[in-house]
Amino acid sequence: MNALAAYATNPAPATAPPQAMGSTGPIDVEQLSRHVQVVRRKLAAGQHAYRAGQPFHAIFLVHAGFLKTCELSEDGRERVTSFRMRGDLVGVESIGLAHYACDVVALDDSEIWELPYPPVLHACLRMPELQVRLTAALAGEIRNDRAWMLALGTLTAEQRVAAFLVDMAERHLRLGFSPRHFLLRMGRADIASFLGLKHETVTRALTKLDRLQCIDVQRRDIRLLDTDGLRRMAGQGSTVH
Amino acid sequence: MNALAAYATNPAPATAPPQAMGSTGPIDVEQLSRHVQVVRRKLAAGQHAYRAGQPFHAIFLVHAGFLKTCELSEDGRERVTSFRMRGDLVGVESIGLAHYACDVVALDDSEIWELPYPPVLHACLRMPELQVRLTAALAGEIRNDRAWMLALGTLTAEQRVAAFLVDMAERHLRLGFSPRHFLLRMGRADIASFLGLKHETVTRALTKLDRLQCIDVQRRDIRLLDTDGLRRMAGQGSTVH
């Protein structure tokens, strides 16, 4: 349990777009588990963590794998609003409601830790630090969404795809993986949905970035050849790593 | 102070787009003011409540007036990410940071109540109810942003403008004003920025909705003639009021 808790302490807040985000710190699951019952759930690729409308009872910490959150409207429109990986929280958007507000689907075999919600709030009274981190995590989520709103509202299709790749690279880096070479766990359609585009447009953009020698694409296998170039396209200063 | 606190208890969570949002409840400022120093600040139209980069020290509750929050990027891009009116919280996106993350500007003479932030968290330990409401407010903010992300990613320019008008109408209704006739406090450029469009496009859409007899536009004076029609365009069921 100690080793697992160590994984969970990764500070990665969410899908950080253009600008990276400061984070107060991780949630200490080990300490939290002394006050609330933390259940570990495994999900096969394609399975739902929860669906919109199900009774809200817990938030989740992603321990392993890869998931997407989907917003849906009454009239059938749908959109991917975030991708989640190890260290990210899931379900916080539904806090305060009786039912979950969106769908969360595993894109890969995943493990998520269930943190029953009313109990977590009670635990905050005994662990003031937890309260600080929970609110900070929620606020980080807002900043993250806002930064993407800025990107989607001001960037062209090609720039959005570049920003997406830079974001994925940074998140992989934070988790200790190579930021230069990774596998996308989602299809073109999911990327397109997230970026407010159509999947053909995403394909076109990726093909063009490949031709420009910025990246090397083999279906879901991505190699970043010119990270600074991508950053510039995405409207970010080329903060060298 | 009692009357003022009563105003402040309006549950309006934020700019609610397509789907309306459930809210746990308002923040009890009267009770809160026993634990933290609540300062009332007046802002003239055009003044900033705070700017990105200034030291973070408080969140704010809008008591009167109208404000916008602006996200900015390193390379000069800018976007309005929300409009705030009475009962809305401002500054929550910066919780957990040392400095504010965005600009907040009054679009009209306004009054905001300053809730010093670390103290608010301490007060939560004495007022568990406050903690519930604060986290619920933050989560509501996330849902709100997500709902708009869905709208901006899936609707056409005309539909976005319709959704914007429906949202404004609902918020006016919640505050006890007429949802059929109101004055926009922001210019076309701000609306366009918020909706991810150009101001000419917003103008064109408004003109067309006017020709379709859905609304009556006189510059910033808006009359909704066919609310259900607007709702249908915006992809929302015509929940009759």
Place this chain on the structure above:
DNA sequence: GGACGACTGTTACCGATCGTTACACAGGGT
């Protein structure tokens, strides 16, 4: 009071980007 100027809003035309449609191909699973 009237004239000027700045700002905001409106309209038109043209062009670029992105969506639409269609089809071909690769890969994985049964």
Place this chain on the structure above:
DNA sequence: ACCCTGTGTAACGATCGGTAACAGTCGTCC
């Protein structure tokens, strides 16, 4: 082997952006 999904490519067209010129409103200054 087969199908089915996901991916890549291309031609066409619609929506929205870019640019510009004009009108209406407000404030200021004379």
